[in-house]
Amino acid sequence: MKVILKRDIKGLGREGEMKEVKDGYARNFLIPRGAALLADRGTVANWERHRDQREERERAVRAAAEAIAERLRELRLEIPVKAGEKNRLFGSVTNREVAELINQHGIEVDRHQVHLRAPIKSVGEHRVSVHVLQGLDVPVTVTVVARH
Numbered sequence: 001m002k003v004i005l006k007r008d009i010k011g012l013g014r015e016g017e018m019k020e021v022k023d024g025y026a027r028n029f030l031i032p033r034g035a036a037l038l039a040d041r042g043t044v045a046n047w048e049r050h051r052d053q054r055e056e057r058e059r060a061v062r063a064a065a066e067a068i069a070e071r072l073r074e075l076r077l078e079i080p081v082k083a084g085e086k087n088r089l090f091g092s093v094t095n096r097e098v099a100e101l102i103n104q105h106g107i108e109v110d111r112h113q114v115h116l117r118a119p120i121k122s123v124g125e126h127r128v129s130v131h132v133l134q135g136l137d138v139p140v141t142v143t144v145v146a147r148h
Helices: 023-030 041-049 051-074 095-104
Strands: 002-005 018-020 036-038 076-082 088-093 120-122 124-133 136-147
Touching (some): 002 041, 023 036, 041 051, 051 124, 051 136, 076 088, 076 095, 088 136, 095 136, 120 136
Parallel strands (some): 076 136
Antiparallel strands (some): 002 036
16 A cells, blocks of 8 residues: 655655555554555645655755754864763763753754763763764764863
8 A cells, every 4th residue: 555654654764755555554553643644646646746845845954954064063072070080080971961062052952862872981082973864973072071
């Protein structure tokens, strides 16, 4: 059965795409939850008519994300934290603290967009990844400095 996705569905596709799915999946899950429309003659005609608008909107979103990514690439963050002997931190620096610091520089990101391999527990330079858009992850350098 062909359906048109009304929103992004993980593992299936993105909003506005036409997909072939099993009948039961469409009837029992996608359509009742408002995630998709049955691709009949009328909805396909409407989908075709609005294709240019969708593509223009996606280009605008991509351009805005690229601008944010460029600002993030230029960003150098410094986080002062309490440290003990051998420059070990008393706590750790988490994605929440990195996101707050990025927000202070005027770039709006959520803590879920900041990916750390593990919480930062030592002084020095660390690389973190900021997820801006699907397929666009930006590395950011975070310098942790000891404050005694």
